[in-house]
Structures are given as structure tokens and as C-alpha cells.
Amino acid sequence: MYIKQLYYEGIEEGAFPYNLPFIKDINNLLFTKPITFITGENGVGKSTFLEAIAELLGLNLEGGSKNNHFSTRETHSDLTKSCRLIRYAYYAKDYYFYRAESFYNLTTDLDDLGVSSDLFDRSLHSFSRGQSIKALVQERFFGQGIYLFDEPETGLSLQSQLELMLMINDLVKADSQFIICTHSPIQLVFQEANILExxxxxxxxxxxxxxxxxKQWEMVFNRKNHFFHQLFNS
Structure with a gap:
């Protein structure tokens, strides 16, 4: 375990991101297990929260490690001005930020830097979306690391999500910590993980x-006929 908490020291009110609902509870949210999943509807601040951690770690905000410096557009919030990381006694040896919405840009940067040729013997753009994510985790994530994922299930089949979970499990055994924003019910079933909603x-x-x-997926599958009848006839 490396990161214990994203601690909020600010008093700003009203404007984004300080009007996001999680702000009032942020100092009660502790990372106590090697895997923490962050869930919730669109717009409640999941990515903003994760992005703040990435910035405080010195990671590229469109994805990558500390060695990636590309930026296509400045869209991140200034939440880090009012936050600091509280850490456990141990320091990580590896850091990486994966975010689904800008993975194409990260892939391009890795190809341009020659990283793809060194790690994968071919351009990451030559893989399918799902294959490239799995290849990245398998070949680039070294263990003893802090790994931030924003919707890693994007572009992955159920089989690929399960394969990714096995990779994550192996990395946890290699003393890694994951903080993952997700909409996937499959990911949440991971044993010995915190769920922050x-x-x-x-x-x-x-x-x-x-x-x-x-609850929502159970409702859809267990009562699908009634659910869709109500949905389309309301």
C-alpha cells in the first residue's frame, strides 16, 4: 500500500470542481486495500477525483507514466491546488495512469517515442483496442506500483475483462496498488477490494x-421483460 488518502485542505465553494458532491466527504475516504473501485453515475466526479491523484503523483493527465508529456487539450480541474496525498510508509517503484477517453492519444505517443517497438515489437495501433490495453498492462506494468485506471473496461469483452482482472491480481501479489473508476459490475466482484460509491x-x-x-444490472436481468416494457411505454 502506497497511497492512503487524497486529503482536501481547501475552503473553496461554489465553482467546479468544489461543487462536486464528493468534496464534503473526501477526507473520510481512505484507501485501506490494494484495490479500490470508484463507482457512480456520470458527472458525480469520479474522473476528477482520480485525475487529482494522478496530477499529484506527477503523471501525465491524458495517460501514461512520468515519462509521457503530451497534451492535446487542457481540461483538468484545479482540485490539486487544495489537496495533498497522504501516503503509507512505503514508496512505489512504478506509476501509471490509464484513462479510456484518451488512450488513442497515449498509444500514439508510445508509438512516436519508440516504446511500442521496444515492448511489443510492433505499433500499439496495430492491435485492436482490447488487445492493446491488455498488452500494455502485461508488458509495461512492472509491479510494486501505483496504477490508476479510468474505465479500463471500455472496449473490452467479458472474456478480456476477466483476463485483465487476472493481470491485476498478479500485480497486487507483486505489491501493487490500484485505484479504478469503473461502470463494470464484473470488476466489482473482485475479492478483497474496497468499493467507493x-x-x-x-x-x-x-x-x-x-x-x-x-442492483441495476440485477434489475435488468432478473426482471428484463417488465423492465423494458416500462422503459419503452412510460
Whole structure:
């Protein structure tokens, strides 16, 4: 374990990102297990929260390690001006930020830097989206690291998500810590993981059974005929 908390020291109110609901609860959110999943509806601040951690670690905000410096557009918030990281006693040897929405840009940067040729013997753009993500994790993530994922399930089939979970599990055994924003119910089933749920009311740690993602998918599959009848006839 390397990161214990994103600690908020600010008093800003009103403007984005300080009006996001999780701000009032942020100092109660602790990373106590090697894997923490962050869930919630679109717009509640999951990516903003993760992005702040990435920036405080010195990582490229469109994805990558400390060696990636590309930027296509400045869109990140200034939350880090009011936050600091509280760490455990150990220091990581590897750092990486994967975010689905800018992975194409990261892939281009890795190809241009020659990293793809060194690690994969071919351009990452020559892989499918799902293949390239798995190749990146398998060949570039070295262990003893802090790894931030923003929606890693994007572009992955169920089989590929399960394969990714096995890779994550191996990296946890190699003394790594993961903080993962996700909409995938499959990812949440990971044993021995914290689940942090963000809503319009705030943020808190929850159990798998309390997760809105799990409840919603159960509703769709267990009552699909009634659900879709109500959806299209409301």
C-alpha cells in the first residue's frame, strides 16, 4: 500500500470542481486495500477525483507514466491546488495512469517515442483496442506500483475483462496498488477490494451488495421483460 488518502485542505465553494458532491466527504475516504473501485453515475466526479491523484503523483493527465508529456487539450480541474496525498510508509517503484477517453492519444505517443517497438515489437495501433490495453498492462506494468485506471473496461469483452482482472491480481501479489473508476459490475466482484460509491449526495465506502451498479444490472436481468416494457411505454 502506497497511497492512503487524497486529503482536501481547501475552503473553496461554489465553482467546479468544489461543487462536486464528493468534496464534503473526501477526507473520510481512505484507501485501506490494494484495490479500490470508484463507482457512480456520470458527472458525480469520479474522473476528477482520480485525475487529482494522478496530477499529484506527477503523471501525465491524458495517460501514461512520468515519462509521457503530451497534451492535446487542457481540461483538468484545479482540485490539486487544495489537496495533498497522504501516503503509507512505503514508496512505489512504478506509476501509471490509464484513462479510456484518451488512450488513442497515449498509444500514439508510445508509438512516436519508440516504446511500442521496444515492448511489443510492433505499433500499439496495430492491435485492436482490447488487445492493446491488455498488452500494455502485461508488458509495461512492472509491479510494486501505483496504477490508476479510468474505465479500463471500455472496449473490452467479458472474456478480456476477466483476463485483465487476472493481470491485476498478479500485480497486487507483486505489491501493487490500484485505484479504478469503473461502470463494470464484473470488476466489482473482485475479492478483497474496497468499493467507493459517489452519488449526488456525496461519497462513501459500500459493500458489493449495496452498489447501485449491481442492483441495476440485477434489475435488468432478473426482471428484463417488465423492465423494458416500462422503459419503452412510460
Amino acid at each position: 459517489m452519488t449526488d449526495e456525496g461519497a462513501k465506502n459500500i459493500s458489493l451488495e449495496e452498489s447501485q451498479i449491481i
